[in-house]
Amino acid sequence: MRSRQRMFAAVMRLLLKCLRLGRRRRFKLVRQVERLWHYGHLCLRSLLYNSFTNGDVVLDSLFEPVYWLVDHVTRWFGVVFVALVIGLTSSIVAIVYICLLPLILQTYTPAWICWHLAYGHWNLIMIVFHYYMAITTSPGHPPQAKNDLTGVSICRKCIAPKPARTHHCSICNRCVLKMDHHCPWLNNCVGHYNHRYFFSFCFFMTMGCIYCSISGWEMFRDAYAAIETYYQTPPPTFSFRQRAFHKSVVYLWVLCSSVALALGALTLWHAALITRGETSIERHINRKERQRLQKKGKVFRNPYSYGSWDNWKVFLGVDVPRCGRRGHHWPCPVTRWPAQHTFAKRI
Ligand SMILES: [Zn+2]
Numbered sequence: 215m216r217s218r219q220r221m222f223a224a225v226m227r228l229l230l231k232c233l234r235l236g237r238r239r240r241f242k243l244v245r246q247v248e249r250l251w252h253y254g255h256l257c258l259r260s261l262l263y264n265s266f267t268n269g270d271v272v273l274d275s276l277f278e279p280v281y282w283l284v285d286h287v288t289r290w291f292g293v294v295f296v297a298l299v300i301g302l303t304s305s306i307v308a309i310v311y312i313c314l315l316p317l318i319l320q321t322y323t324p325a326w327i328c329w330h331l332a333y334g335h336w337n338l339i340m341i342v343f344h345y346y347m348a349i350t351t352s353p354g355h356p357p358q359a360k361n362d363l364t365g366v367s368i369c370r371k372c373i374a375p376k377p378a379r380t381h382h383c384s385i386c387n388r389c390v391l392k393m394d395h396h397c398p399w400l401n402n403c404v405g406h407y408n409h410r411y412f413f414s415f416c417f418f419m420t421m422g423c424i425y426c427s428i429s430g431w432e433m434f435r436d437a438y439a440a441i442e443t444y445y446q447t448p449p450p451t452f453s454f455r456q457r458a459f460h461k462s463v464v465y466l467w468v469l470c471s472s473v474a475l476a477l478g479a480l481t482l483w484h485a486a487l488i489t490r491g492e493t494s495i496e497r498h499i500n501r502k503e504r505q506r507l508q509k510k511g512k513v514f515r516n517p518y519s520y521g522s523w524d525n526w527k528v529f530l531g532v533d534v535p536r537c538g539r540r541g542h543h544w545p546c547p548v549t550r551w552p553a554q555h556t557f558a559k560r561i
Pocket residue numbers: 369370371372373381382383387388389
């Protein structure tokens with residue numbers, strides 16, 4: 215009996231010893247894993263350390279694949295959008311020549327005919343010229359050569375100095391001088407050298423659409439009334455040519471009036487920005503700055519605004535005494551570059 219008890223006690227001691235040993239080993243393993251984890255974490259932090267890293271940077275990095283996709287799709291669709299603008303504008307011009315012009319020549323007085331011919335063609339030339347210039351003119355990029363520019367910031371993407379009012383376009387993958395926005399309808403950035411062409415194109419396109427909508431209103435009403443009778447019984451006896459005419463006139467009026475409304479609103483918005491001497495990007499930056507200073511009881515002043523009237527003169531490049539330039543740049547087609555002084559801060 216006693217020997218059994220002794221044996222049992224010996225087994226229990228052995229078991230306890232084994233357990234203690236196992237616990238020690240487990241702790242050792244946990245400590246090793248913990249040490250490895252800390253070491254890996256430290257390595258990762260050392261590799262990714264950046265004093266500018268904040269929540270926005272992390273969010274930007276996470277969304278980087280989405281931005282990449284959007285940029286590439288926009289770049290590719292730019293060609294489609296340009297083809298669409300050219301195709302739709304050509305179709306409207308063709309309808310005006312085939313449907314609207316013969317009617318004007320038959321029914322209007324010689325004075326009205328002259329006015330329609332003069333205004334219509336001048337507006338068309340303006341649209342074509344400014345669109346061509348807006349898509350072919352480079353918006354302007356910072357100089358690549360080494361320079362002694364002081365007080366300029368560095369673009370994080372180009373790792374190159376960028377002058378004031380310059381922003382990086384992720385679609386063009388370049389820094390753009392006085393960048394306003396990247397326009398898919400132009401497949402080009404709107405910046406310092408083509409901002410005027412872009413605005414002029416929007417303005418003349420709106421004017422052209424308004425002109426077509428007003429001139430074609432009577433024809434649209436008649437054509438629409440005729441189309442409504444197509445489904446009556448007995449059906450009216452319209453020839454294929456007449457049906458094509460009705461549908462073309464309705465297409466012209468609906469497209470022109472829709473574009474006049476949408477593009478007119480955009481043109482007004484850009485006109486308001488030009489009056490304030492700021493670009494679309496600066497509008498957001500300046501609003502934030504205005505709110506920040508307002509909280510401190512200070513008033514924000516746009517350093518690139520010369521006053522409403524002078525801002526327009528600078529934009530159109532007409533007779534600004536401060537920059538010593540004279541001449542009419544608008545509303546006739548002009549290919550001269552805008553003044554460089556728009557980068558200089560107002561004194
Ligand atoms: Zn850049």
